[in-house]
Amino acid sequence: MSSSITQDVSLYELALQSEESPAPLQVSPATLKSIVSSAIDVLIEQKLPATLWIKLPRDDVWQAEIKRYCESAQVPHTLYLFRTSKDEVLSATSAIANGQGEAYPNQDFPRSAEEAVDFSAVSHSSSALVTLQLAAESQLKREYFLFFLSPQFSGLVLAHRPRSLRPTKSETATPTNAPKGGTAEKATTEEEGLEKKQPLLACCSFNPTTLQQVFSGIKQAVTVTQTLHSESAIAASHLVGSWDQLLQQGLAQPVDSNLFSRFLTKQVQRQEEVWHRSTIYRKQAESAETLQVQNEELLNALRLKDEFLSTVGQELRTPLTNMKTALTLLNSPSLKPAQRQRYMQVLSTECDRQGSLIASLLDLVQLDREIENSTMQPVSLAEIVPGVVSTYQPLAQEKGIMLAYTVPEELPLVSCLSAWLKQIVINLLHNGIKFTPKSGQVWVRAKQQGDYVQLEFRDTGIGIPTSEIPKIFDRFYRARHVAGEDPGGAGLGLTIVQQILLRCGGSVSVKSKLSEGSTFNVLLPIYRAPIEGGKMRDEG
Template structure:
């Protein structure tokens, strides 16, 4: 038995157009454009087709057939498949003018798909070959390869006739093979030498429509993938928070139980009892702070990623936030200021997220800066990002602690030694929000001299508002 290959046949043809490599989505779009054109223009035609599995093709073909314009539809498949499985639905067997055609079991034909339209007004051939790369062995490479086709598109009547003859020669004769396919027969009409200009225009417009739909679907898919990624990151973040929360709650509860048990002892002296009461009060305060931190975390969930405002600029946002902390800074005797140059591009971060990030960092710097200290906010333009620095002259951070400060509920030695409040979630939340909008945060610090937190924000690349 000959190993028939329609694709190889077209490549030997002198006037055959060069094939192009296309994705499965593009191949689907090309076929859909032709089928939609047949349906919308009520074009009478005979179809020969072998398409990848999928109920989608079946519905389109059935829609065309029900219009009554299909002169004949030859639905091809190879021997191992059911005659209707190649078009995916199995809905055609009970309908008239649809003839299942079984082709020989050829390794080439298994990987080839085609749509031939025969009409006095428009005759065309779309032939796709799924390439096999014998040097690629990994499943990933084979999978990627299976998503692409070598596509050949032609209106040449001689080439269409050649391919059609090859298909007929590849038919496997069965009890159900129609008699008209067992004898040589020519078309009842002459294939047009080329499509008329109006049909080319209609086909191009339909292809443009399909391209727009394809791009829209692709954009929606990318958006959905981004949403799923953010949801996964959010779930992982919450898992980490809950795991750390369990550990964070266990120690205060243990201390409180110990204090209560010792207080119940009649042998405890007055000074000891007072010490135990102080322990209970301290741990109760710690529990209250943790609960307050959890409320802040719940609030984080409510800070939705609203549409980014393309007019949002740091020069409009920072002054208002800094002024919020001026009374606290004056009360502690701290100099608080900022320098934000005008004319910087807007940043790609929702305003409510950016506000929360800056509030957390300013609150952190003021907490660890003593009287006569200084906290200063500056902005810089660096490559494709806007950098925002919050610098303080506070107690600083030990180098061994810097990798830990963004962990949930982490409180450094200075916070514990100076008995500073806070649940240890501010920096965690700031980093999480920055990562979600494509930014980053880093810190440099010297114990006893202060710290600088650097926030890197991507520049907004969408259309600017007037």
């Protein structure tokens, strides 16, 4: 061939030009490996003498296929392994089946005609593995292939890594003789990563015309290297010249249909294995992701629990500290009656506060216990609200507050538990009376609003600052204070109301202005009993 040739051509493009109606096929590296493995399986199992031209990714899983063939093939064979750098060839590529034949694992070509081997004879009488280095700018650098020739079974598995699928920084060609640890090593590492992940354009062909066209491209790639390494030109000529005879023998007769069927069967089996493994990996990944989410939720729950216990400890400590201080002062011999009475009142108030806190904590615990085993029931507001209001009438009269309610009996039943609804009314009504001064008013009104029943608690009390409204449902939060009076309480009443409503599908909102009062709007879902056919009906 002419020594003026300085550039080879893409094998993938040659294959597409030869195939009728070529259709580019994009495959994953896993699919490509399964096709290569299927072809090797047929060669091994059918004990077919063969010559193979191979260029595969550097990863161990790929090189293991070459080693598997070398160790398992029981008939004469020759492997030509192509590489694009002078890096050490992996141990797998230096193996020779049964320890027979000759190999040149660490050099480009034999250095002289005397060192050249009669490769035609080698492929028929013994086994050998020969490594060939491509030119630094070779088009084959972007391609992987398994080209195999045997009198009964010849074919091609070819893949091309498109330039558009690689990062821009990897586009620049790197000299193969760059120092170790330098740019060449970095580019190699990037390429290895891409070989694992990037999709490839592939084709698989048993068409003699396509095989001849691609084979000419392989020979041209070797010839280009020959022109760049003149000292190996004689050996390269012997090498390339021996290949033509191999091609003629391999394409002398069509592919055995039985062998082709075995190849297809192997490929289907391997694809099923790939699909099965990918399904398992996907399920494992989904399980791992689910476990991670659950772990984060558990950690968050533990963090919230720790914060809650810390807050409870602080809330319990405050009244105990005040009581201890009051008891200490009561022991003073010079204590006046008025002071004694004030300290006694402090003890009573702090005992009530601690009792309220403990009761509220027990309510929260009980609420959490009832969640899992509770089924929403039809509840009538007319049976709950009047009873609670009448209980608070004496307290309202004592404070000079007008307390009234309006709950129509024809309102539909709501979906809740009687104890939960009663707790909601108690907590909101208690707050309304507590923060409403003398001569104020507190109303409780109920009406239907779409698929919900609205229960409104309105007072003319001291109101809530706008900045405090988002915080009032937080645990242990106490914002409103009557002038000169400690409202006491545990700061859990509104938290309990909100938690109950979340569990029964309702909601609570508040509107308030300082010195003008507050309005709490509770929405409770209308109860719908299940009937045949999966539909629901209202309970009136």
